[in-house]
Amino acid sequence: MDKYNVVEIKEDITSRNNLFAKEIRKKLAEKKVFYLNVMASPGSGKTTLIVELLKRMKDDYKIGVIEADIDSSVDAETVSELGVRTLQMHTAGACHITCQMSYDALCALGYEDLDFVILENVGNLVCPAEFDTGATENLVLLSVPEGDDKPKKYPLMFRVADVVAVTKTDVAEVFDFDAETAKNNIKMRNEKATVFFLSAVKNDGVEELEKYLRTAIERVKNA
Amino acid sequence: MDKYNVVEIKEDITSRNNLFAKEIRKKLAEKKVFYLNVMASPGSGKTTLIVELLKRMKDDYKIGVIEADIDSSVDAETVSELGVRTLQMHTAGACHITCQMSYDALCALGYEDLDFVILENVGNLVCPAEFDTGATENLVLLSVPEGDDKPKKYPLMFRVADVVAVTKTDVAEVFDFDAETAKNNIKMRNEKATVFFLSAVKNDGVEELEKYLRTAIERVKNA
Numbered sequence: 001m002d003k004y005n006v007v008e009i010k011e012d013i014t015s016r017n018n019l020f021a022k023e024i025r026k027k028l029a030e031k032k033v034f035y036l037n038v039m040a041s042p043g044s045g046k047t048t049l050i051v052e053l054l055k056r057m058k059d060d061y062k063i064g065v066i067e068a069d070i071d072s073s074v075d076a077e078t079v080s081e082l083g084v085r086t087l088q089m090h091t092a093g094a095c096h097i098t099c100q101m102s103y104d105a106l107c108a109l110g111y112e113d114l115d116f117v118i119l120e121n122v123g124n125l126v127c128p129a130e131f132d133t134g135a136t137e138n139l140v141l142l143s144v145p146e147g148d149d150k151p152k153k154y155p156l157m158f159r160v161a162d163v164v165a166v167t168k169t170d171v172a173e174v175f176d177f178d179a180e181t182a183k184n185n186i187k188m189r190n191e192k193a194t195v196f197f198l199s200a201v202k203n204d205g206v207e208e209l210e211k212y213l214r215t216a217i218e219r220v221k222n223a
Numbered sequence: 224m225d226k227y228n229v230v231e232i233k234e235d236i237t238s239r240n241n242l243f244a245k246e247i248r249k250k251l252a253e254k255k256v257f258y259l260n261v262m263a264s265p266g267s268g269k270t271t272l273i274v275e276l277l278k279r280m281k282d283d284y285k286i287g288v289i290e291a292d293i294d295s296s297v298d299a300e301t302v303s304e305l306g307v308r309t310l311q312m313h314t315a316g317a318c319h320i321t322c323q324m325s326y327d328a329l330c331a332l333g334y335e336d337l338d339f340v341i342l343e344n345v346g347n348l349v350c351p352a353e354f355d356t357g358a359t360e361n362l363v364l365l366s367v368p369e370g371d372d373k374p375k376k377y378p379l380m381f382r383v384a385d386v387v388a389v390t391k392t393d394v395a396e397v398f399d400f401d402a403e404t405a406k407n408n409i410k411m412r413n414e415k416a417t418v419f420f421l422s423a424v425k426n427d428g429v430e431e432l433e434k435y436l437r438t439a440i441e442r443v444k445n446a
Binding site for chain 1 (some may be wrong): 264265266292293294295297316318345346347348350353361366369370372373375376377378379391394397398421
């Protein structure tokens, strides 16, 4: 049960995709834009965290947000209320964002004058990890209710993460979630990932991730 | 942003897949086996619910479980402790179960003498919905922490569901989850779906789903 057509097709698509991703990263670097790809399961708190980060950073940087969704515009409505430049991308059933989709969205948003672009990927802990979007960094969320074992079961997602935010820590006791186990499971997949623990709803721990992102934005600006 | 290669390829794969799915369903009906495909996001409580159902039903029916996972064998270890015939299928990175994978697993498990086979699909609210596994019915889980808006954002999954179980209802207040809104959103996608609300951990409401499944198994046996 090791090889199926679908895997071979995917390999072909991803290799083409990776070539184009490098080009996007080059363009972004030239324009000094930090592009963050946010990936996670459905309902892990991506939009809530993005909204909290926007509130804290939108007065200091020119920020744009690309909301990817299969069908609805729920998240774009939430985000645009903050007065941040927002684009809703409908994937028409697709479970991930390819490089081409990512670049089309960047152009439709207008990225060249921005400091910081956030892509909220489709809620999916599997497929988006296979497609490099051309982002400067990948932020992966793991929400407490999902369980501390998830990095064991979804290896690639945690392998491609530059930063992991464990979200909804305010309910850790209700769900018998062990932070140390979670951290070890993440590190097992990816030693280099920076890990933050936070609750966006309770506004607890977000400042550490904010600091990390501010440093990253400044690094890109001054490169 | 409406058409990409990847979608066309998928359509080709799924049409071939659907033909074979019908054949599987015919074979299962001949052997009077009820085959349930369980789909949901990562960490929505699939394994916990399956374990609770097995405890209640394993003395009355011959049951087998197929655990699909990208890499680990965490769930098969949990389920096999109950003394139920269990097969771990590793998808080698694949985000869904095709018909071929489903049939290979049924044969490796040995399905012909069973009354009831449960397939725990890969944790993913997008891709598994696109591939008919040949199952008699699809059970989709929506866990409370994911939010009551998820049927809006993942339309196909709820469209292909015969039964929806809203899980982790014991934490509904913590998450500001509205049961009525959830039900309306599910029904918007799929009028015919039967909806149950339950907490497998608190053993609350599981009996209704159990009754539904017992009726379905008997219907297949007596067909």
